[in-house]
Ligand SMILES: NC(=O)C1=CN([C@@H]2O[C@H](COP(=O)(O)OP(=O)(O)OC[C@H]3O[C@@H](n4cnc5c(N)ncnc54)[C@H](OP(=O)(O)O)[C@@H]3O)[C@@H](O)[C@H]2O)C=CC1
């Protein structure tokens with residue numbers, strides 16, 4: 197059994213990790229931290245886990261994480277970098293759900309996250325945890341940087357187009373929407389019920405920290421200079437993310453060939469569903485599951501291709517993707533413990 201520790205067990209991605217790992221056949225939950233809830237049985241806070249998770253939270257300074265085989269950091273940016281070097285030295289693998297190891301360039305990270313990076317020597321080593329495009333590196337990694345939720349949709353949607361040099365890489369436009377759980381469980385005015393329900397707005401239009409992460413990754417797929425405009429929106433739902441990705445075709449290609457390109461690209465990726473051309477994927481078709489669904493459109497058969505992408509921000513966008521990485525790091529089937537079907541309605 198893989199001994200698992202979770203730092204940040206009281207947050208949304210933390211409890212989502214617990215939901216998934218509690219029924220994972222190869223995992224033993226060993227330590228779950230909370231600074232405020234030291235000693236409280238996990239199932240007292242989350243009754244959905246009664247009878248499934250029988251341990252208590254422990255404060256991060258008391259939890260003996262060095263006894264774990266792998267530790268997930270479901271914490272704000274800057275927490276994992278403080279503990280990762282010591283854990284790695286003790287032979288513990290680390291999966292960070294935050295951004296501490298996502299951006300290789302220390303100066304770019306510090307500019308966007310306003311945090312000094314305390315272990316830049318680990319940036320190069322960290323594997324970017326997007327399994328569909330980086331499987332082999334993840335398999336051999338001891339440190340994984342789990343991708344951001346929006347970047348997951350943008351990369352999987354744009355990859356086949358950029359890799360095959362079919363679009364103008366310099367004029368990509370991503371119009372993305374997230375449910376409110378994307379902002380985490382911490383108290384914030386913007387996520388109060390009376391602020392976020394029956395309301396809809398864009399945010400971070402002048403610049404969002406997922407732009408540098410996504411641009412740096414997209415740049416790996418093409419020799420042309422990537423130019424990405426990314427606009428996130430907050431939608432009045434709890435879970436779910438919908439990204440509408442626009443690109444200008446620069447080569448002649450039929451819709452059938454375009455579709456086939458995507459189907460071939462993801463035929464061995466159990467968690468990417470390429471829907472029939474012209475479909476309208478719904479966020480609820482991914483709710484609670486690790487699936488990302490996408491569909492291609494080409495209005496008036498013109499030179500704009502639109503990729504619609506949906507996922508559950510807490511599963512494929514965060515905790516499910518992290519478990520997918522853990523499976524690869526420990527030589528398990530990538531899909532182990534992740535075969536849940538989405539909840540409808
Ligand atoms: N929500 C989402 O959809 C996604 C989130 N992420 C990323 O995952 C990470 C976690 O997000 P989310 O679960 O939403 O956040 P939450 O705010 O819901 O939870 C954060 C957790 O971190 C703990 N925590 C906070 N500060 C510290 C600290 N200094 N040391 C140790 N533990 C701490 C909190 O627990 P306590 O106060 O009890 O100690 C809490 O359990 C973030 O980096 C986020 O950016 C990534 C993709 C999607």
Ligand SMILES: CC(=O)N[C@@H](CCC(=O)OP(=O)(O)O)C(=O)O
Nearest residue numbers: 293294344345374375376378379
């Ligand atoms: C709705 C909402 O607020 N979403 C968060 C992104 C989700 C997240 O926390 O992702 P990272 O770990 O990649 O930062 C935001 O825009 O800041």
